[in-house]
Amino acid sequence: VTDIKAERLLADLQTLAGIGGLANGGVDRVAWSAADVAGRRWFAERISEAGLEPHVDAALNVFGHCPGAVGPFVLTGSHLDSVPNGGRLDGAYGAIAALEVLRTLSEANDPLADRVEIVGFSDEEGVRFSVGLIGSLALCGDLNFERTADLSDSEGTPIDAVLAQAGREFGRLQDAAQHLSALAGFLELHIEQGPRMDAAGISLAVVSGIVGVHRERVRLTGTQNHAGTTPFPLRHDAGRAASRTAAQLRELVEGIDANAVANIGVMRFAPGGVNIVPGEADFTLELRHPDEIIVRRIVQAFEERLRTICDQDGCSAEIELLSWVPPARMDPGMSDITAAACDAVGQQPPRLWSGAGHDAAVLSRHVPTGMIFVPSIGGISHAPSESTADEHLVLGARALLQAVKRAAAQIK
């Protein structure tokens, strides 16, 4: 039977981890950085080396398919960029596994190889600009670079200048004009990035969908005052109001839905003097759940609680919506295919919602899309110690091969 080459898969993962690799075992391939461009060039060279045709588009998404193949294709892959000081598997694993799957089919002269395209997406992480998923959004026509002239990175460089520079570093651009119409579906293999599978001893999971993500910024205003001379009852302490709101978040969310998660990741008191009662406090709130109605319900309950606390502490609150990414449900047919693929490699995968965003969320709005997860040891991700057992990395790629073959076979 046709099977992937486990050692080649692991060796490629290791080699790519060395591009932008850090002494601590992590990687730093922030989108369109020199290391990221070098990683993309390396990926394109592996495609050529396998006798396949590499193509690159304006976002520096790297594609590969059999020479002369015109589709329709099952696209498979993930992103090649990382967060700063990130792990070696987030994204890279799905792209390298896709390469290994197509190499395997091509080497076996399997006619299905002509129906498969692989991809290493750009800037899924959204570290450099204020938005992520830029590579997959560009492929799907959901993001038009001509309309993103106002996107600049933290150094003030506009996105088109960043892309032009990265394109020059990459070298000759081979035409891979927007070709969404050539795609019959998308399959993404990824690490879970959370602790559920590892904790439960699960080797593979079928992803039901990707949670909706609500983000808002809360600014509380009280009265800045001298902390030594202002008795408690005469204060309007914005820091206290913010702390009380944050302290009650978990219980508030759990009281509405046990599957929801929420986070306050940014918190700052102003003006920030040890002896000054904070006149302002800023924090961000993030909420995630598969069901938009639940997210709305939690947002509403949170805002009611915030109002109550502000009334008690004599503060006022302003809320600014930062973003709302709706939940993305995977295609039922693709989920059946990925479940059957896992079964073919001896696993009974549970169906899980992904708490993290993925390129699959973007593709799912355009073509039938499915996802497979492998466990993350200890649930650690976006950190140098991000890791998955070799056995699971190999198993995941085998399942991806089975899923890709099934999906390609179904193309009319």
Place this chain on the structure above:
Amino acid sequence: VTDIKAERLLADLQTLAGIGGLANGGVDRVAWSAADVAGRRWFAERISEAGLEPHVDAALNVFGHCPGAVGPFVLTGSHLDSVPNGGRLDGAYGAIAALEVLRTLSEANDPLADRVEIVGFSDEEGVRFSVGLIGSLALCGDLNFERTADLSDSEGTPIDAVLAQAGREFGRLQDAAQHLSALAGFLELHIEQGPRMDAAGISLAVVSGIVGVHRERVRLTGTQNHAGTTPFPLRHDAGRAASRTAAQLRELVEGIDANAVANIGVMRFAPGGVNIVPGEADFTLELRHPDEIIVRRIVQAFEERLRTICDQDGCSAEIELLSWVPPARMDPGMSDITAAACDAVGQQPPRLWSGAGHDAAVLSRHVPTGMIFVPSIGGISHAPSESTADEHLVLGARALLQAVKRAAAQIK
């Protein structure tokens, strides 16, 4: 009867407020800045103009007394420096009122004038370096400039270079070598900087003492994690632990002593991403109370609460003591004198503890010291809108004259 000239007092306050004055009505005379040095020169010129002798020491404390007087003196005054974007009365009021008091005695040829010295202290606020009260500490020999070579401002300039530059800007330095031994006592008139007197309709108060101030920095460590993929029960959220601690602070302190105040003025989560469970949280705690034992008791209860919360949230805490300034009790004899002085101008002053630090706290450890407060409108201080009714400013200076005369008359 001898009395101060109200219009001259108010006019001088107005003129000094124009040195480093801001369009918003506030002042910016941070210690040893060009504006602060200009204010000191102006103060020394007013001393000369009144026929008195100005003297300046290495800290740029400006003194004045009758020509040829050698003490022992009752010293009176306050500081001339301000916080950035501060008010026009904090410190300046006590220095200008002292000038008006000595001018009044001198013009009346009162023999007590020879027993009075006035002062405009340097750097009470402690904005430029990490310590305050530098002027009064230098006068009292509690701070030796030769041993503070490691004190540098935020631009890295060492304190002796700052002093040398300010001395050059000030002009000819007149010798005012350390002369603590010539002082028989210290009297300071100051705005309350808090809301108690204004809220209660009180015009003058006798200060019983200055609260002790404990400051510490707390660093909580949890586990940085992906906020979308890490369920609540598997988190070690340092931000949550910090928020819960801060949220409970007021009730914890009030449960131990109703007169204590506490503040969390600085709060920061790290790494500070909207989608990252905070792995670290830093905050400062400040506690103030007249009684050291109560401060210790609150510190202990706070640390117990912190430990409990850390245990519950799976975090650890490190505490770093930033500073401990013990309470400073005013001299009972001087307090009787200030009370009698207030009575002489028709007021029955309550006795209040000061929640803010003052030069009087330093002097009280060396010579019999007393303080008088006038109200701050709305309790606002360290802000451009800091204000006190003219009527109270004049009344306070009249009471200071009475107190200075009584204290000078008692000098053996």
